[in-house]
Amino acid sequence: MSEPIDQSKPNRLIDNAPWERYRRPYVRDLAYVLACPNVLTQWLDFAPHENTHAVSVHSASFWQAQFEAYEQRLTELDTTTDYQALTRYLLKRPSPNRLGFHFEGLLSFWLEDGFARKLHPYETLASNVQLYNGKQTTGELDLILYNHAKQLVEHWELAIKFFMGSLPFEPVNWVGINSNDNLQRKMTYMQTKQFRAVWVNTENHGQVKIDKRYGVIKGRFFLPINTNDCGDYDWPYWLTPSFPIHEWCDKRDTKGLATIDATVLRAAHYIEWFTKRDFYDERNVYDNQQMAWSDNELPKTGLYFEGNRPIVIYPRQSDQIDR
Template identity: 85%
Template sequence: MSEPINQPTFNRLIDDAPWERYRRPYVRDLAYALACPNVLTQWLDFAPHENTHAISVHSAHFWQSQFKAYEQRLTELDTTNDYQALTRYLLKRPSPNRLGFHFEGLLSFWLEDGFARKLHPYETLANNVQLYNGKQTVGELDLILYNHDENLVEHWELAIKFFMGSAPFEPVNWVGINANDNLQRKMTHMQTKQFRTVWVDTKDKGQVKIDKRYGIIKGRFFLPIDTNNFSYPTWLTPSFPLHEWCDKKDEAGLVTIDMTTLRAAHYIEWFTKRGFYDERHDYDGQQQSAWSDDELMLRTGLYFVGDRPIVIYPRQPNE
């Protein structure tokens, strides 16, 4: 375990968000998808008895370097008509309103646009490769890339996760709004399903053999609101975005939240906040939609208190 971090340091980590400098929403999302580190410092093998392949993770330094290399291009997208190329790319993809597909679209745009501009060495060979069992589709592979620097075919499997944590803060203790979804379960699925593939058919390069596999899991994690000190597990990247969640029945926690500035977030704001929703915000109407029918507790979901994201979440899934 690393040393605990105190509350001032915790707040500094939350505020360290370079994507906030961009004005246009999809550019902010793209900057976030790049600058946010992988949640993992190392891959954890939750299926040691399965015949699976070694899985790597990119370091926080890797993603920071990619963000820096693409920074000028982000500014162009944020200040010129080139923004239209990004929006058209994202909106023509299947299910652009689903967070996972949006994340995949953002990284796919960066891969194609950045390679064309010689800002990174990753050439896209294939994406969304369907996996079959006979004639039945059983899954797909997200990205098959050729790394021109290392002369390797790489398989990148992507996940965007927004998980609430509880002690002892092991991967199984980080769960989503759907309580059946947790970090350990997602990693096990990736390892035993998608990462078993060895050969892939591509449109232009024929059949290629995967040389290296990367698990890319980004997003945001939320700590219980009463957490004053938190010790990072060795697997959790220290610069990964951390925020707070509050039990919807925790009266002591709820009174610390300024309800006069509370705003329910729109789904896309799990990525980055949209300021124009603040301008359209009517507190009385927003309050009505945020509270449950009996008006005794807030609905489960993401909120903003000013610019600070916070999740209201039931500690017990069935409560």
């Protein structure tokens, strides 16, 4: 049985995270997707004047319970040939190398595998349901589930986000590598577009009516590396204290960069936004690809690891973002 995550304070740097105990990369990713709580303690309504439906979020204790119920199965996947079933499932899905699709694939595997093993009550009725206006496609719904415990049809809309925060840490101040992407914009889109559906046509279960809607937003957030120098600030009431929180550094902040040990730093591969792949450390040493920068050569925007410490190098919003 794993220890419950401390809910009393922000988790600035996660050590001994439960997903780190697994050896195989996709199992580690799957454990992370389950053990990571929703970023939100409650849904924030950014469209109060529109006729939208109520949206709920699962608590951190809900996800902790799902992880604990699935721990034995995670161990089986990590130590037996059952791992092949997980890899085949993920790699046969569309665009498996995109982080959003990888997140959706991992959750979908858990839903199907866990339901078949009676480890949770959620039966998948449909996924990636296309929405139409006449003959024109206007969007899609991620997951339509039947909750056998509560006898409800639930719509889960998924998002995996890796956002850099800045004072005053409101939802609009958490932005992605693409600065047009922020938490407030994503939530508004989910509520006003994807969560408007009431009736859904499914291939095997006919037409079903949605009873409840859940926004499932996970990932990692990054605070400015000098946050402790900012004085007192109010921690967002809506941000789950146990959500993975790390650090980012402005690429022009020479003081902040000086606190990073460039001799052990390496650039992360795209998939490592989920969990770190240790074999890339060995390859980095073998290729002698140590990271360094100077006043004349700024570091590239992206995710890095200083040992096991994740750090994002990121430009201020006024700067040109590296593509």
